[in-house]
Amino acid sequence: MIKVFDPRQLTHAPAQEFHNGGWAPHADVPSRAESIVAALGDTKPPRDFGLDPIRAVHASDYLDFLQSAHAMWRDSGREGDAVGYVWPVVGRRPLNLSRIDALLGRFSYDAGTPITPDSWNAAYWGAQTALTALAPVLDGSARSSFALCRPPGHHSGADYLGGYCYLNNAAIAAQAAIDAGQGPVAILDVDYHHGNGTQDIFLGRGDVFFASIHADPATDYPFFWGHADERGEGAGEGTTLNLPLPRGTDFAAYRGALARALEAIAAFGARTLIVSYGADTFEGDPISYFKIRTPDYADMAADIAALGLPTLIVMEGGYAVDALGANVVSFLSGFEV
Template identity: 65%
Template sequence: MKGYFDPRQLAHAPARELHNGDWVAYAESPDRALAIKRAVPDWEAPRDFGMAPLLAVHSQAYLDFLAGAHAAWLAAGRSGDAIGYAFPIVRRRPLTLDRIDAALGAYSYDAGTPVAAGTWDAAYWGAQCALAALDRLATGEDTSAFALCRPPGHHAGADYMGGYCYLNNAAIAAREAQRRGLGPVAILDIDYHHGNGTQDIFYRDPDVFFCSIHADPRTDYPFYWGHADESGEGAGVGTTLNLPLPRGTGIEDYAPALQSGLAAIVDWGARLLVVSFGADTFEGDPISHFKLRQADYAQLGASIAALDVPVLVIMEGGYAVDALGGNVAAFLRGLNAA
């Protein structure tokens, strides 16, 4: 299996985030990507697929904001990373507002997703990694490929950032797969946290099936999305499946949930599967509360491989840096061994 990564993704390095009322060190550090790179042997740099695939998912206004946010922050006389503090929870509508503070609030939903000097370049090249991995599958060179997307993406919506995510790499790859006629496309999100941005992007889309297995949002971020009764709207009714699980879940309960999700994907008739893979389901993860062990990731990978469709793995979360590389490598081994 070929992996894709670009060193420009390391340039995203915010100093801190606001968490539970305190400033804490930013959890989504460049060390995460370096740990994975050391553990997975076969890497290639992506080529540049340009802005068009990004615009198939994200609005032009949002991309313009993201590309210029840090420069606008500095131009306003600020220092450090750009972080919003006011968020429009009602009557959210397009407005032309000059202050960077206003734009940060308009295009984000939390105070834990700073825009640093290197954020745009890192996010852009992370998306290009997802597209390069998809391209490998599209050309028939392999039946699985891995995109080390950093920063992650599944919390980012069409016009907002959040949860350490700026561009939705899984959605960008899925839309491009649709454009290339590789569908039906299914997205399986197995990060600890619900992929609210991905769900939002495809919630009314009858042509992409989204399944997420995640911590119950009654107790865990992102709280407001990912509840079991969310199944799509309009033409997309029935194309979203949420399988929330309680804190403390281990492989004995996680594996049956995965089988339920995979059965739904088979029934959907997917010909391509995009996996938003988060290793923050690990028992030692510092910000999450499942109990999967490293050996369990090989089992998850093998179960997904049994679908016998091309699989594009997109890296999402995972914050136990010392174990992260081994956890990712175990998942990819299981995916390849089946």
């Protein structure tokens, strides 16, 4: 299996996040990716596909903001990482805003995703990592490949950041596959948290099927997306499938939901599959509450691989750093049987 990683993604190192009512050390530390690289062994560097594939998914004003936000923060006399503190609840509409505090609110939805001096560069190379790993899947030289992306991406919408995510790597890859004539595409999100950004991007589209198995948003982040009655809109009606599960779910229960998702993907008739893989479903994850064990990931992946689709695996969450490499290797092994 081809595995792609760029060390420039390690430069993104936010100091803290506002979590559970107070400031806490940030969970998305560079050592997450380092532990995976150590377990994987050889990886290949990404090619630079430029901004066009990113612009195909993300709004231009949002991309301009990401590239300039930290400099604006510093120019306003602030130190440290840029983070918002006010968000529009209703009446969200285009406005001519210039103050960094207002722009942070406009283009984000939480206080857990600060912008560091290196966030844009790391996210950019994360997107290039996904596109590079996608290429051999599209040209038929590989049946599956792995993009080690950090920061993750599935919480990022077309014009907003959140949930540690800045650019939506899975969505960028999905759009690139469609633009290459390899659609329709299915995205299967198996992170502990719902991929709200991915859902938003494709909610009204009929050429991308989005299936997500995640913690019930009635109790878990991101709360406002991922409920079972969200099924898509307009041309995308029926192309969104949310399968929320309760805290404490083990693999036996999870596997039933996975079977439902895979059946729906097969019925959709996808030509290309993108898996948003989060290892935060692990029983030892410090911020999540499922009970999946390391050996279970191989079985999970084998079930997915049985679809027989060309598959790109994109790394999302997973915060039990010491176990992260083993969990990723276990998952990838299910595609190599």
